[in-house]
Amino acid sequence: MSLLFLLIAAYLLGSIPFAIVSSKLFGLQDPRQYGSGNPGATNVLRSGNKAAAVVTLLGDSLKGWLAVWAATRLGFDAGQAALAGLAAFLGHVFSVFLRFNGGKGVATALGVLAGVDGRIAIFCAVIWLMIAYTTRYSSAAALSAAIAAPLAGLLFLGPQMAVAALAVMSAVLIWRHKENIARLRAGTEGRIGGKKTDKPKA
Numbered sequence: 001m002s003l004l005f006l007l008i009a010a011y012l013l014g015s016i017p018f019a020i021v022s023s024k025l026f027g028l029q030d031p032r033q034y035g036s037g038n039p040g041a042t043n044v045l046r047s048g049n050k051a052a053a054v055v056t057l058l059g060d061s062l063k064g065w066l067a068v069w070a071a072t073r074l075g076f077d078a079g080q081a082a083l084a085g086l087a088a089f090l091g092h093v094f095s096v097f098l099r100f101n102g103g104k105g106v107a108t109a110l111g112v113l114a115g116v117d118g119r120i121a122i123f124c125a126v127i128w129l130m131i132a133y134t135t136r137y138s139s140a141a142a143l144s145a146a147i148a149a150p151l152a153g154l155l156f157l158g159p160q161m162a163v164a165a166l167a168v169m170s171a172v173l174i175w176r177h178k179e180n181i182a183r184l185r186a187g188t189e190g191r192i193g194g195k196k197t198d199k200p201k202a
Contacts (some may be wrong), residue, residue, distance in 0.1 A: 040103035120149065
């Protein structure tokens, strides 16, 4: 299998919108129509259905991990496997099935980190949990974990292509949170467990 074919396959895998799939399975409203409008686990949780949110979280994480795992099993090196994970992450953020829109990529990024090196995933997950618990802001937790990811990669792996792929992933994740950053600065960002509201009109 060529690297190009691997990256295309990983991108298509990442494009599967588990937030919408799980919402349909549980008979819920399309998550793009309420709360933040983001097709991700945090927004699905605003529906009040924790099971649907868990399915979304697991599905989005699994596709990131699976892309890296499959690349490794197919004989690609660690750097190429990390690129496959990055492709899956980009598929989630720019899903071909959602007209190149998608989620913020936090869960998928965690799955990629787990595939690259479990220590990095644990390190970033702990940071996410600490910030989320103390602030109740999912976005602040995600941004903190995104900043930590490439630093943890350097700590555990040293300078290599895989860490560069993680740095690109983190940069895109931070960029996808630009509206959240603005709301955090304005004090209007929604907190974890907040009630479901209709998506505000643009």
